[in-house]
Amino acid sequence: MKYKNCRVTFNLKEFELRNIFKISRGSKDKITTLELKIAKNQNVGRGEYVPYKRYNDSLQKIIKFLRKNKNISNLKTVESLALRNALSNAYYDLELKRNKINYSKILKYKKKFNTAITIPIYTEKKFISELKKFRNIRYLKIKLNENKVFNYLDLVKKHSPKSKIIIDANEGWSIKFLKDNERMLKKYNILFIEQPVKSSKDHNIKTKLPLCADESFHLKNDKQKIKKIYQWVNIKPDKFGCESDILKSIQYAKKNKLKIFLGCMVSSSLSIIPSLKYTKYCNVLDLDGPLFLKKDYKNGLKYKNGYLIYNKKFNYGF
Numbered sequence: 001m002k003y004k005n006c007r008v009t010f011n012l013k014e015f016e017l018r019n020i021f022k023i024s025r026g027s028k029d030k031i032t033t034l035e036l037k038i039a040k041n042q043n044v045g046r047g048e049y050v051p052y053k054r055y056n057d058s059l060q061k062i063i064k065f066l067r068k069n070k071n072i073s074n075l076k077t078v079e080s081l082a083l084r085n086a087l088s089n090a091y092y093d094l095e096l097k098r099n100k101i102n103y104s105k106i107l108k109y110k111k112k113f114n115t116a117i118t119i120p121i122y123t124e125k126k127f128i129s130e131l132k133k134f135r136n137i138r139y140l141k142i143k144l145n146e147n148k149v150f151n152y153l154d155l156v157k158k159h160s161p162k163s164k165i166i167i168d169a170n171e172g173w174s175i176k177f178l179k180d181n182e183r184m185l186k187k188y189n190i191l192f193i194e195q196p197v198k199s200s201k202d203h204n205i206k207t208k209l210p211l212c213a214d215e216s217f218h219l220k221n222d223k224q225k226i227k228k229i230y231q232w233v234n235i236k237p238d239k240f241g242c243e244s245d246i247l248k249s250i251q252y253a254k255k256n257k258l259k260i261f262l263g264c265m266v267s268s269s270l271s272i273i274p275s276l277k278y279t280k281y282c283n284v285l286d287l288d289g290p291l292f293l294k295k296d297y298k299n300g301l302k303y304k305n306g307y308l309i310y311n312k313k314f315n316y317g318f
Contacts, residue, residue: 001095003088003242005073006038010049010066012059013268016294021266022121024145024172025054031266031293032059034066038090045094046315047086048270052238054215057082075242081219084241089274092243096317103317104310106277112307113276115285116141116166116261127152131159137306139191139284141166146177153188164191166261166286171198171215175205182207191284192232194261205229212261219245227256234286236263237275250281264289269300272308273316 016030034049051057057080065083078084096103104111116139119130134140140163144152149167156165165188173196185193186209195214197205202216203225212232217223219240226233233253240246253260262282264272267289279285290296291303299313 001092001243003075003091005071006040006087006091006094007071008066008087008090009037009039009070010063011035011037012063013048015268015296017266017292018294019120019122019126019292021292023143023168024121024170027121028266033267033271034059034062034086035270036086036090038087038094040094040098043094043097045090045092045097046270047088047090047093047274048268049080049083049086050238050265050267050271052080052082052265055081055218055239078241081241082238085237085246086271088242089237089271092274093316100318102312103273104312106317107310111310111312113279113285113287113310114138114306115287115303115308117288117291117303117306118143118168118286121145124148124151124155128155128159131155134163134306135160136162139164139166139286139306141168141194141286143168143170145169145172146174149181150184153185157188161189163189165189166191166194166212166284167196168194168214169196171195173197175201178205178207178209182209185209192261194232194234202229214263217249219249223252227258230258232259232261232283234261234263235278235282236265237278238265246278250278254281259283261286263287266292268293269297269314270316272301273310273314276310 013033020029036047038045117134118141120143192210192212194212199216211230213230214234217233260282263286269290299311302309
């Protein structure tokens, strides 16, 4: 749907997390987002902006921008891709409502979607406790820095042996660590390793291990090097902005025979539900963002046995 000039309002939203969410470059116990609203003729479209610190986004900067630019005529003029994506989602919601289209129709009335479930960096005791909740789900994603990697992989092998493992290093490994441990890593049921080293250094990678580009695969990055290093790409809508650019990134991946891992931030159902329209293009989903919240929006997504369950009563679309 082609975006047209709209007046945008917003509300600050704070969501507490069930546990501290730790990755190799930081941790958090809550998230603060903006609920964006675009209104026309008594119809209101909504989207969620989640600050993407990795790309120098901040709530303060975005709030200042929105207060100064109450009418946004062109999404391409919005520098923050995460904000651009949230606005695109809000406009999509508005157009569905204006045209009386139920979002479940867009999803072909599909209610259940298989998704990877993430376990952040925890103590071994806490890690085992989380593993037992998700025993033998199809895709298990574990956040790991260079500390005790094989301890955690052994725990997965023991407690969830049928799960395909996705290791997400969040740029936290060195080239040397990857090279030195390649032979050992091959002994585990690993689907791929996601962004093992910093995106600025990944051109130095030489490995036969399956890899997925996350931070390296971004709207503003040179995509040509990707196919030489990676077999998978993580398409987070927050990294690409509006619908047209997300679809172009999907087309690029398809054309270059790269498998697609559809990703997300720790976020509410208001972020994840608009992404469900892209699932038909993707090989594996990673859409568990609301699972970490103590309290989500009303009629939000539910998670069971490695599936997310969509409730058509959620306020998105007609």
